[in-house]
Amino acid sequence: MHIPDGYLSPASCVTLYGLSSVSWYSALQRIKRNIASRTIPLISVFAAFTFVIMMFNLPLPGGTTGHATGVAIATIVLGPAASIIAVSIALALQALLFGDGGISTLGANTFNMAVVGSLVAYALYHAIAGSSEITSRRRILAAAVAGYLSCNAAALVAGFELGIQPTLYHDPSGAPLYAPYPLRIALPAIMIGHLTIAGLAEAVVTAGIVSYLQRADLGLFNHAQVALPAFPSKGSGASRLWLMVAVLALLTPLGVLAVGKAWGEWSASDFENQQARAEIARTSRQVEPPPTPSGIRKLSGLWTAPFPDYAPAFIKNPIFGYVLSAMFGVGVLASASAAVDRILRRKPKGELES
Amino acid sequence: MRHSIESTLHHFSHALSNALISEKIAARQTLLQKIDVRIRLIGTLLLLIAVVLSHTYRGILVLLAIALCLAILSGVSLFTLAKRVWTVVFLFTAVIAFPALVLTPGPPISSAFGHFQVTETGLRTAILLVLRVETAITITAVLVLSTPWNKLLLATRALGLPAEIVTILGMTHRYIFLLLETASQMFESRKSRTVGILHNADQRSGAGKTAAVLMMKTMDLGNDVYTAMIARGFSGEARILEEPRLRSRDFIALLAFASAAFFCFWIGR
Numbered sequence: 001m002h003i004p005d006g007y008l009s010p011a012s013c014v015t016l017y018g019l020s021s022v023s024w025y026s027a028l029q030r031i032k033r034n035i036a037s038r039t040i041p042l043i044s045v046f047a048a049f050t051f052v053i054m055m056f057n058l059p060l061p062g063g064t065t066g067h068a069t070g071v072a073i074a075t076i077v078l079g080p081a082a083s084i085i086a087v088s089i090a091l092a093l094q095a096l097l098f099g100d101g102g103i104s105t106l107g108a109n110t111f112n113m114a115v116v117g118s119l120v121a122y123a124l125y126h127a128i129a130g131s132s133e134i135t136s137r138r139r140i141l142a143a144a145v146a147g148y149l150s151c152n153a154a155a156l157v158a159g160f161e162l163g164i165q166p167t168l169y170h171d172p173s174g175a176p177l178y179a180p181y182p183l184r185i186a187l188p189a190i191m192i193g194h195l196t197i198a199g200l201a202e203a204v205v206t207a208g209i210v211s212y213l214q215r216a217d218l219g220l221f222n223h224a225q226v227a228l229p230a231f232p233s234k235g236s237g238a239s240r241l242w243l244m245v246a247v248l249a250l251l252t253p254l255g256v257l258a259v260g261k262a263w264g265e266w267s268a269s270d271f272e273n274q275q276a277r278a279e280i281a282r283t284s285r286q287v288e289p290p291p292t293p294s295g296i297r298k299l300s301g302l303w304t305a306p307f308p309d310y311a312p313a314f315i316k317n318p319i320f321g322y323v324l325s326a327m328f329g330v331g332v333l334a335s336a337s338a339a340v341d342r343i344l345r346r347k348p349k350g351e352l353e354s
Numbered sequence: 355m356r357h358s359i360e361s362t363l364h365h366f367s368h369a370l371s372n373a374l375i376s377e378k379i380a381a382r383q384t385l386l387q388k389i390d391v392r393i394r395l396i397g398t399l400l401l402l403i404a405v406v407l408s409h410t411y412r413g414i415l416v417l418l419a420i421a422l423c424l425a426i427l428s429g430v431s432l433f434t435l436a437k438r439v440w441t442v443v444f445l446f447t448a449v450i451a452f453p454a455l456v457l458t459p460g461p462p463i464s465s466a467f468g469h470f471q472v473t474e475t476g477l478r479t480a481i482l483l484v485l486r487v488e489t490a491i492t493i494t495a496v497l498v499l500s501t502p503w504n505k506l507l508l509a510t511r512a513l514g515l516p517a518e519i520v521t522i523l524g525m526t527h528r529y530i531f532l533l534l535e536t537a538s539q540m541f542e543s544r545k546s547r548t549v550g551i552l553h554n555a556d557q558r559s560g561a562g563k564t565a566a567v568l569m570m571k572t573m574d575l576g577n578d579v580y581t582a583m584i585a586r587g588f589s590g591e592a593r594i595l596e597e598p599r600l601r602s603r604d605f606i607a608l609l610a611f612a613s614a615a616f617f618c619f620w621i622g623r
Contacts, residue, residue, distance in 0.1 A: 040518060044522045047526040051530050052537050056537075104511050211566075217402070
């Protein structure tokens with residue numbers, strides 16, 4: 001799952017560094033606000049622990065062996081914010097000092113494993129464990145499921161990142177410039193190994209540690225989380241969320257770097273244009289497209305978007321068009337959410353204010 | 355199949371020996387080691403960006419040649435690079451790139467594997483991927499092998515990382531080796547107490563328990579380190595020593611790195 005240098009395009013690397021940076025900033029702010037001067041040593045030693053855990057060789061059913069990443073157990077013990085930082089630090093050291101994973105792809109690797117892995121593990125562990133006793137078997141099951149699925153979720157995102165490369169980045173002859181396999185090959189290739197081996201290794205380590213701690217040191221479940229609470233203090237989440245939305249809106253012009261059209265997003269006019277038809281055939285394993293399908297011809301005029309191709313007619317600069325479209329979309333969604341929230345909060349008639 | 359305890363011990367010793375080799379090479383006073391670590395780090399990143407941006411063999415081959423020159427100038431032997439980097443990376447990347455020869459659509463060329471035909475596009479894709487990955491990892495390896503790791507981590511401050519993160523990076527690096535040694539001792543003592551063959555289920559259970567005990571030791575270590583830091587006046591705010599000022603030769607090196615990266619990007623467009 002560690003993507004080395006050279007497999008992802010510069011635009012993908014920058015986008016994923018951007019997404020990871022927002023997560024690092026958010027996690028760091030959350031930790032700093034709630035500490036505890038013990039944060040720095042605690043995260044440091046736990047990052048070192050995660051690093052060492054990644055080297056454990058685990059025998060798995062079927063005679064094979066696998067490695068865990070330690071993401072799920074870091075999330076269970078430290079909470080998601082500290083886990084994001086600790087696992088990112090471990091991955092940075094692996095890339096920088098041991099050549100495992102690349103430097104240009106560090107943003108992608110931390111996004112997949114530290115961010116997606118930690119958030120999925122946190123959500124699943126708490127959803128399954130609920131308010132059960134700290135010593136209950138349900139928590140061991142929750143840890144195993146969180147370990148297995150967080151590892152697979154991270155692999156799925158990595159497979160997606162690798163699988164979109166040949167469609168988006170290729171030379172004029174169609175030769176992929178970075179990871180060479182499309183989604184239909186990349187996703188099964190990466191998921192088979194993780195569904196059968198790596199996910200199991202993660203489940204074994206996570207459940208094994210939780211089970212042992214239930215018998216040996218219950219305090220450890222609470223100890224670190226007291227120092228590093230998982231949730232932000234009241235009232236501070238919304239502003240950060242808006243900041244993240246703003247950053248993502250500003251990143252939308254990365255779309256203009258993409259060459260050609262996404263597969264399957266052709267318009268009726270594309271089927272009539274010779275150049276577009278050649279592009280469709282090239283991305284469809286040289287299968288010649290049919291004449292404009294009648295369904296597409298009939299339905300394509302049904303609705304005319306106000307901002308076709310994310311570029312309003314009056315805007316000449318495509319980058320500005322993307323940002324404006326993103327702001328418009330965010331505004332519409334925020335207004336719709338506010339309206340739904342208002343309807344849901346309306347009290348039934350006759351109910352007294354408390 | 356190798357016993358999982360032996361295999362884990364092998365991983366640990368490999369990591370420790372890598373660190374020792376780096377420290378040994380980094381201690382030499384060759385040309386590259388005389389340049390400020392921050393400049394070396396920024397220069398490496400510029401070359402890596404050029405590798406990723408290059409769309410043709412030409413640009414990447416020139417970058418590989420630059421990486422080899424840097425290796426020789428830093429006292430990193432090509433044998434060490436071949437043994438520790440190129441062979442491993444080539445095998446790993448070749449496994450991934452090989453199917454692209456027949457799976458990438460394009461005009462077929464003469465060689466054929468049964469029903470599959472090697473395409474010209476596939477051949478170019480596979481060569482470009484292997485070359486790009488080898489070059490990127492060679493550039494990183496030269497930096498890592500020729501720089502003391504603690505200085506390299508401190509130099510990340512020049513990239514604008516917050517002091518907290520740089521402090522955590524430095525501390526993590528230090529405690530990785532302590533925990534590697536602790537884990538290694540735990541596995542060795544377990545191995546010395548084991549008679550006969552352990553079944554897979556017992557090995558799994560043993561590895562889980564070892565991981566849990568290691569985590570308990572980690573948390574104890576965290577508390578000890580925190581207490582020691584408090585005793586030395588730590589107030590919760592991360593501070594790191596100011597780096598020395600850059601000298602004129604550092605600026606010349608930065609200019610050389612930037613020019614080389616731009617040149618390779620230009621010819622590799």
